[in-house]
Amino acid sequence: MTSSPTQSLEDRVRSIAARHRDERGALMPILHAVMEEMGHVDPAVIPVLADELNLSRADVYGVITFYHDFRQTPPGRRTVRICRAEACQAVGAAELVDRAKSRLGVGFGETTADGAVTLEQVFCLGNCATGPSVQVDDRLYGRVSAEKLDGILEVSA
Secondary structure (H helix, E strand, C coil), rough: CCCCCCCCCCHEEEEEHHHHCCCCCHHHHHHHHHHHCCCCCHHHHHHHHHHHHHCCHHHHHHHHHHHCCCCCCCCCCCEEEEEEEHHHCCHHHHHHHHHHHHCCCCCEEEEECCCCCCEEEECCCCCCCCCCCCCEEEEEECCCCCCHHHHHHHHHH
């Protein structure tokens, strides 16, 4: 859905809610749709969703904060995800985590000050045979060494 620049955040969220209201467990599909359209779930939508779905604000907030896929701040222009599942951990993912945090100057779930890169952890990218794995936006990298990560981060910044 494309929104007009004059359409308020509340109107956009109510429109999304209307499209998914009748689905079973409507809050989850609505939150996914908000993420897809807006890139994050702005905390200002919590009371709107609570009202739309007859839920408490605490219920909505609890779901948003429980699931790591729901961001409350806008992501960077690029998103770098490092796999932390056992298969990747066994072949050096911890070193990649330390390297990425050091090079970018952010922790997981944070975005660099210039808004270029958001660093995230995931617990499986489905690339176990070629770990450790890193994903930048929709591109997956396997057998990532610290040096290869440096190159990936250089391109991503």
